[in-house]
Amino acid sequence: xxxxxxxxxxxxxxTAASRIAPKFNVPHISTGDxxxxxxTEETQIGLExxxxxxxxxxxxxxxxxxxxxxxxxxxxxxxxxxxxxxxRTIPQAEQLxxxxxxxxxxxxxxxxxxxxxxxxxxxxxxxxxxxxxxVGLIPKNEGECDKCQGKLIRRPDDEPxxxxxxxxxxxxxxxxxxxxxxxxxxxxxVTCTNINQTxxxxxxSVLNAIENFTSEIKETLETPxxx
Ligand SMILES: [Zn+2]
Numbered sequence: 001x002x003x004x005x006x007x008x009x010x011x012x013x014x015t016a017a018s019r020i021a022p023k024f025n026v027p028h029i030s031t032g033d034x035x036x037x038x039x040t041e042e043t044q045i046g047l048e049x050x051x052x053x054x055x056x057x058x059x060x061x062x063x064x065x066x067x068x069x070x071x072x073x074x075x076x077x078x079x080x081x082x083x084x085x086x087x088r089t090i091p092q093a094e095q096l097x098x099x100x101x102x103x104x105x106x107x108x109x110x111x112x113x114x115x116x117x118x119x120x121x122x123x124x125x126x127x128x129x130x131x132x133x134x135v136g137l138i139p140k141n142e143g144e145c146d147k148c149q150g151k152l153i154r155r156p157d158d159e160p161x162x163x164x165x166x167x168x169x170x171x172x173x174x175x176x177x178x179x180x181x182x183x184x185x186x187x188x189x190v191t192c193t194n195i196n197q198t199x200x201x202x203x204x205s206v207l208n209a210i211e212n213f214t215s216e217i218k219e220t221l222e223t224p225x226x227x
Contacts, residue, residue: 001026001080002100003210004087006177007108008170009163010115010122012192012202014131016108017084019203020210027076030084032129034067035059056157058088058169065095072100089173090180104213105181106206109191112167117195119163123152136198188213 001024005013014030021028035053038046045066052059064086072081083102087093096102121134123143127150132139140146157166181187188209192202 001104002083002102003080004083004102004105004181005085005108005206006105006174006181008110008112008115008174009157009166010119010133011108011110012118012137012199013106013108014084015137015199016106016203016206017082018130019199020206021082023207024080024082026080026082028082028084029068029071029077029086030129031064031067031086034064034071036129038067061089061092061095065092065099068096069099087177090176093177093180102181102186104188104210105178105186106209107178107181107187107189108202108206109189111193114192114195115167116160116163119158119166120160122154122158124155124158125150126153127151135195136202 005017007013014032017028017030035046035049039050040046045063049059049063049067052063068083068086071077083096087096118133118135118137123132123139124130125132125145125148128145128148130145130147130150131137132146132152139152143152144150145152156162178187190202190205190209192205194201
C-alpha cells in the first residue's frame with residue numbers, strides 16, 4: 001500500500017498518518033521527519049535543505065525527491081508507506097510517479113477557519129516532532145510530549161501571522177495536485193466541518209475512506225464486463 005495524505009497545514013493529516021501507518025505495518029514518511037533525519041545526520045542533502053528552511057523558503061524539489069528516494073528504498077518500505085506532506089506540487093508528483101505508483105490519495109478537506117484555530121494553538125515536541133493543539137489534540141501534561149516527555153514549543157511557522165501565508169501557499173501550490181490525482185481516480189475526500197472533532201474521530205474518518213476506496217476498487221474489478 002502506497003498512500004498520500006494531502007491537506008492544508010493543520011488538517012490533521014500528520015496525526016492521522018502517524019496513527020494509521022502502524023495498522024498497515026508500513027512507515028509514516030513525513031517530509032518533516034526526512035528533513036530532521038538528514039539535518040541531524042548532517043548529510044550533504046540535509047545541509048542544503050537547512051539553508052532554505054532557515055530562510056523560510058520551500059526546499060527545492062530535487063532535494064526533497066533525493067531524500068525520499070533514499071528513504072523508500074529502505075527495508076521497512078517493502079510493503080509500502082504513507083506519505084505525509086509530499087508531494088506538494090505537480091512537478092513533485094510527476095517526479096514521484098517516476099519512482100513508484102501510488103494507490104490512494106486521501107484529501108483532507110478542512111475549512112480555513114478550523115485550520116487557523118488549530119494552528120494558532122499548535123505546539124510541537126522539540127525532541128521528536130509530535131504535534132499537539134488545544135482543540136482535539138491536547139497533551140496529557142501541559143507543555144510535555146505524551147510520547148517522549150520532550151518540551152512542547154510553538155514552531156516559528158505556527159505564529160499567527162505566518163499561518164495565513166502558509167494557507168495561501170498551500171492553496172496556490174498544493175490544491176492543483178488534487179485535480180492531478182482526481183484525473184487518475186485516486187482521490188478520496190475526508191471532509192471535516194466540526195471544529196471540535198478529535199484526532200480519534202479524524203483517524204476513524206480516514207480509515208473509513210480507505211475501506212470504502214478499497215471496496216470500490218474491488219467492485220470495479222469484480223463487475224463483469226458486458227461487452
Ligand atoms: Zn516527543
